Amino acid sequence: MSETTREVRLVGLDGIPEIHPGDDLAALLGEAIERSGVGLLPGDVLVVTHKVVSKAEGRLVRLGDVEPSPFALQIAAQHDKDPRQVEVVLRESRRIVRMDHGVLVTETTHGFTCANAGVDASNVDTETICLLPLCPDASAAGLRQALMARFGLREGDAFGVIVTDSWGRPWRRGIVNFAIGVAGLAPLIDYRGHHDAAGYELHVTVLAVADELAAASELVMHKLAARPAALVRGYAPPIAAEPGTGQDLILDPARDLFR
Amino acid sequence: MSETTREVRLVGLDGIPEIHPGDDLAALLGEAIERSGVGLLPGDVLVVTHKVVSKAEGRLVRLGDVEPSPFALQIAAQHDKDPRQVEVVLRESRRIVRMDHGVLVTETTHGFTCANAGVDASNVDTETICLLPLCPDASAAGLRQALMARFGLREGDAFGVIVTDSWGRPWRRGIVNFAIGVAGLAPLIDYRGHHDAAGYELHVTVLAVADELAAASELVMHKLAARPAALVRGYAPPIAAEPGTGQDLILDPARDLFR
Numbered sequence: 001m002s003e004t005t006r007e008v009r010l011v012g013l014d015g016i017p018e019i020h021p022g023d024d025l026a027a028l029l030g031e032a033i034e035r036s037g038v039g040l041l042p043g044d045v046l047v048v049t050h051k052v053v054s055k056a057e058g059r060l061v062r063l064g065d066v067e068p069s070p071f072a073l074q075i076a077a078q079h080d081k082d083p084r085q086v087e088v089v090l091r092e093s094r095r096i097v098r099m100d101h102g103v104l105v106t107e108t109t110h111g112f113t114c115a116n117a118g119v120d121a122s123n124v125d126t127e128t129i130c131l132l133p134l135c136p137d138a139s140a141a142g143l144r145q146a147l148m149a150r151f152g153l154r155e156g157d158a159f160g161v162i163v164t165d166s167w168g169r170p171w172r173r174g175i176v177n178f179a180i181g182v183a184g185l186a187p188l189i190d191y192r193g194h195h196d197a198a199g200y201e202l203h204v205t206v207l208a209v210a211d212e213l214a215a216a217s218e219l220v221m222h223k224l225a226a227r228p229a230a231l232v233r234g235y236a237p238p239i240a241a242e243p244g245t246g247q248d249l250i251l252d253p254a255r256d257l258f259r
Numbered sequence: 260m261s262e263t264t265r266e267v268r269l270v271g272l273d274g275i276p277e278i279h280p281g282d283d284l285a286a287l288l289g290e291a292i293e294r295s296g297v298g299l300l301p302g303d304v305l306v307v308t309h310k311v312v313s314k315a316e317g318r319l320v321r322l323g324d325v326e327p328s329p330f331a332l333q334i335a336a337q338h339d340k341d342p343r344q345v346e347v348v349l350r351e352s353r354r355i356v357r358m359d360h361g362v363l364v365t366e367t368t369h370g371f372t373c374a375n376a377g378v379d380a381s382n383v384d385t386e387t388i389c390l391l392p393l394c395p396d397a398s399a400a401g402l403r404q405a406l407m408a409r410f411g412l413r414e415g416d417a418f419g420v421i422v423t424d425s426w427g428r429p430w431r432r433g434i435v436n437f438a439i440g441v442a443g444l445a446p447l448i449d450y451r452g453h454h455d456a457a458g459y460e461l462h463v464t465v466l467a468v469a470d471e472l473a474a475a476s477e478l479v480m481h482k483l484a485a486r487p488a489a490l491v492r493g494y495a496p497p498i499a500a501e502p503g504t505g506q507d508l509i510l511d512p513a514r515d516l517f518r
Contacts, residue, residue, distance in 0.1 A: 008478050010267040098516040105516060113430040123455055166466070170429050170517035171372040173510050174447045174467025176474070178431075188433045191482050196382055205482060207425070208433025215435070216475030219267050219494050223450050223464060235478050251432050257357040257364060258429035258517055 008234040011038050012220035012227045021058035026146030029229055033151075038231060040151040045160040045185060045232040046143070047217035050118070050132055052228045053139045053163050053181075059131040060124060061088055075099065085119065085129060092117035092131055097259065108132060111250045112180060114167040136163045136181025137245040144183040160185025163246070164214040170258065177218040179210035179246055186241030187211075187248050194239065208249060209237065267493040270297050271479035271486045280317035285405030288488055292410075297490060299410040304419040304444060304491040305402070306476035309377070309391055311487045312398045312422050312440075318390040319383060320347055334358065344378065344388060351376035351390055356518065367391060370509045371439060373426040395422045395440025396504040403442040419444025422505070423473040429517065436477040438469035438505055445500030446470075446507050453498065467508060468496065 013032040019025060029048065033040050040046075054060070068076065068083035072090055076083035079102050086104065093106035097113055108117045110132065118132040133139045140161040153159050163181030168174070179187060187210035191202045217230035253259060272291040278284060288307065292299050299305075313319070327335065327342035331349055335342035338361050345363065352365035356372055367376045369391065377391040392398045403420040412418050422440030427433070438446060446469035450461040476489035512518060 005479055006271045006273065008269040008475075010269070010475070012265045014265065100516050101514055103516060166464075169467075171510050171515060172437075172467060172470065173508050174465045174470070176467050176470050194483055196483055202482060205425075206433045207477070207482075208428075208431060208435050209478065211431065211433070211435050212474040212477050215471040216267075216269070216478060218466070218471050219468065219475060219491075220264055222497055223461060223466075224453055224455055224497060232478075238481055238483060249432050251430050255360055256430060257359050257362060 005234055005236045005238075008216075008232060010216055010220045011036060011231045011233065012222065013229040013231060014227055016052065016226060016228055018226070019052045019055040021055065021060065023056045025052060025056040026143050026150070029143065030147055030150045032229065033147075033231065036231070038233065040147060040153065040159070040231070041233065042153060042157040042159060043234070043236060045162060045213055045235055046147065047162045047164060047177075047214060047230050047232060048143065049177075049221065049228040050136060050139075050163050050165050050180060051123075051130060053133050053136070053143075054130050055124075057133055057139065059133060060128050061131060063127050063129060075104070079104065085116075088129060088131070089117045089119050092119055110136065110180070111247065112165075114165065118165050118180075132165065132180065133163065137183065137247060138181075139163050140181035140183035140246070158184065160213075160243070162210055162214055162217075164217070166218070177211075177214040177221075179208075179214040179249060182210050182244060182246045182248070184243050185210060185213075186237055187244045187246065189237050189239055189241055191239065210246070210249060264493050264495045267475075267491060269475055269479045270295060270490045270492065271481065272488040272490060273486055275311065275485060275487055277485070278311045278314040280314065280319065282315045284311060284315040285402050285409070288402065289406055289409045291488065292406075292490065295490070297492065299406060299412065299418070299490070300492065301412060301416040301418060302492070302495060304421060304472055304494055305406065306421045306423060306436075306473060306489050306491060307402065308436075308480065308487040309395060309398075309422050309424045309439060310382075310389060312392050312395070312402075313389050314383075316392055316398065318392060319387050320390065322386050322388060334363070338363065344375075347388060347390070348376045348378050351378055369395065369439070370506065371424075373424065377424050377439075391424065391439065392422065396442065396506060397440075398422050399440035399442035399505070417443065419472075419502070421469055421473055421476075423476070425477070436470075436473040436480075438473040438508060441469050441503060441505045441507070443502050444469060444472075445496055446503045446505065448496050448498055448500055450498065469505070469508060
């Protein structure tokens, strides 16, 4: 058991401008970290909403350019949706999980299960929609490399980057932040085989800490102000674990009771 | 739009002893807060795992005292489980949602959907299991009242208490902390009708901040050490909202695609 973290700080990063395709997001995040005065230290985790990542990567689609398929037209008519938006959702999906109550839940090309394949209004203009990054793990890894170089961290330093999206959950009201891209961080902490304070062996306890870090960071982000990133300082995994990716958080379909 | 929080602190509370039925949990939490040196201020949120709440409230069952019904015997045989534990899970449930892969997902008497109705090993001894609190909202409200009195907070002060459990999620690996009892805090923040930085009206964005606070606090709690509570300092809801309960987080069954 490693020394445990008694205190964690969540710091929202201000002053990140509206992002456009081709912008150097790593540089803009680096400037925001410098302006915040907290700097970047080994052990930090940077959490970034996918919206700015997707915009920088040009993952925007103009609805006027989309030709809906007959299937998209049919779904749109049944569920009172824009057929062009449905067409984009289907292109971003590999399986439809549920269609009801005007909600289209699909499995994305990455393997995530969420409403509308993560496609949503872009806040660019009403005719432009924003997709998830093509590979959120690669996006996280790219930001990590660039920021490590900028702040003089070394390859072995524990510096994590998480790219997030906010999703609804079955049985629960409201959305929360989830980790869709991860780099330099163990997304899961496996307590199985370890013993608790009373000497009990823990059996089925694997914690999705990347999702908890994503959710935590939302508390200092802001949907209304322009604050799409946060720094988490002081988090240390209670059990040493190798870094992984956002793909590690996807449940094996064979074990999934809700496909 | 209220002034937003740029920084939030998560502080794990050490030195809470093993809890037994009848223990004054509020007093033990109060002592832990005093020992931590951070005190208790208006705006703080105290997050407590249900395990210590359940133990203090005597929500423990000795398996030797349980007579399994024929239905429990049948389920246990099909899924290789202890029939006495299945019997307790059924008594704590009002509906079975899924039974497969050795997992029994039910809707609890409170309305939560989770594995085994939240019933798990107690770490008291292998023959004793721990149930969820009878009414986690009442547990949270009781702790809140006692701690407000102890630390001299007034009824109008924003001091929130959240009681948590950790659950698996469909489609995702690993468990995360969820809010099952809430007092003195708005569990949901409704952005609908508000406008983002680009002037866009937000349409379907209701954030489950109580679940995000629960998940965040797990980062400074610890399954191996005895740290079942954490204090969140500096969180302020971005939009003013009335306090609610853990029941507010349960999705209306009529709108649920995964029942």
